Amino acid sequence: MKHHHFKLFKPYGYLSQFQTNARHEVNKKFLGELYDFPEGTMAIGRLDKDSEGLLLLTTDGKVSYEITSSKTDKEYYVQVDGEITNEAITLLEQGVVISHQSETYTTKPCKVFQLNEIPDFPERVKKIRDERHGKTTWISITINEGKFRQVRKMTAQVGFPTLRLVRIRVGTISLKGLEMGEVKELDDVT
Structure with missing residues (x-):
C-alpha cells in the first residue's frame, strides 16, 4: 500500500x-x-x-x-504580550514548570530567541489586538516535545502570555x- x-x-x-x-x-x-x-x-x-x-x-x-x-524539533513563531526580557528568554531556554494533566512538569531545555522583524503572516481572521493595548514581541521557540498547549503555558509562566502562535517548522x-x-x-x- x-x-x-x-x-x-x-x-x-x-x-x-x-x-x-x-x-x-x-x-x-x-x-x-x-x-x-x-x-x-x-x-x-x-x-x-x-x-x-x-x-x-x-x-x-x-x-x-x-x-x-522527542527526536523531531518543532519551531514556533510566537507573538507575546509585552516586550520580552532577556531573563524571560533564558528561563524559557532552561525549562519552566508548567501544569500538565493535573501535575507539574518541567519543560526540556529548548532554543528561544527574539525575532528582529515581524513575520510576514496573513492577517488572522480574528483580530488579536492593536498597539493601543501595549507592545508585543515576536519570538522563536524550538522544542522537541509537545505537551498540551505547552508553548502557551511556557510563555505565560515567564510573564509574557501568547497572543498568536504559528508553527513554522517540523524537522x-x-x-x-x-x-x-x-x-x-x-x-x-x-
Whole structure:
C-alpha cells in the first residue's frame, strides 16, 4: 500500500481532526473542509484551535509516531504580550514548570530567541489586538516535545502570555511556499 503525506498551513479556528461525534463541536471547523484527504489520513501531532501554521498529515502510523517522538524539533513563531526580557528568554531556554494533566512538569531545555522583524503572516481572521493595548514581541521557540498547549503555558509562566502562535517548522519541513489553508502532498515527511 502506498502511503500519502501532506503539509498544511492550518488556519486559526480549525481543529486538528477530521470529524467529531461530540455535540459541543458540531459547529466547529475541521481539516476535511480544506482538502479531500485519502481515507486513513491522520494529523501528525496537533495544533489547538487557536494556533496556526504547519501541520503534517500522513496515512502511515509509523511515520506519525516517529515525528511526534522527542527526536523531531518543532519551531514556533510566537507573538507575546509585552516586550520580552532577556531573563524571560533564558528561563524559557532552561525549562519552566508548567501544569500538565493535573501535575507539574518541567519543560526540556529548548532554543528561544527574539525575532528582529515581524513575520510576514496573513492577517488572522480574528483580530488579536492593536498597539493601543501595549507592545508585543515576536519570538522563536524550538522544542522537541509537545505537551498540551505547552508553548502557551511556557510563555505565560515567564510573564509574557501568547497572543498568536504559528508553527513554522517540523524537522526539516517548513511552512514556506504555503498559503493559509493550502495543502501540498509530499513524497516523504521524515
